[in-house]
Amino acid sequence: MKKTIITVVGKDTVGIIAKVCTYLADNKINILDISQTIVDDYFNMMMIADMNTSAKSFSEVSDDLDKIGEEIGVIIKCQKEEIFNSMHRL
Numbered sequence: 413m414k415k416t417i418i419t420v421v422g423k424d425t426v427g428i429i430a431k432v433c434t435y436l437a438d439n440k441i442n443i444l445d446i447s448q449t450i451v452d453d454y455f456n457m458m459m460i461a462d463m464n465t466s467a468k469s470f471s472e473v474s475d476d477l478d479k480i481g482e483e484i485g486v487i488i489k490c491q492k493e494e495i496f497n498s499m500h501r502l
């Protein structure tokens with residue numbers, strides 16, 4: 413399984429989750445886990461997604477999500493699971 417960690421941060425607006433999830437579904441990327449919170453009008457979401465069946469490469473997905481983030485006024489970042497785990501080890 414090719415797991416990817418996707419984070420979304422920014423000012424809360426209508427449709428953030430819908431836009432990101434629609435993109436992932438359209439590209440056959442399965443959401444394995446999702447957590448989101450809003451604190452004082454700031455939106456924060458973390459997803460774990462499986463890119464195994466995606467026709468696009470990791471870098472293409474990352475670039476596309478960057479553009480979507482710019483369009484809707486949030487920052488969207490993708491990291492491969494192994495890199496995320498290495499960066500967050502104690």
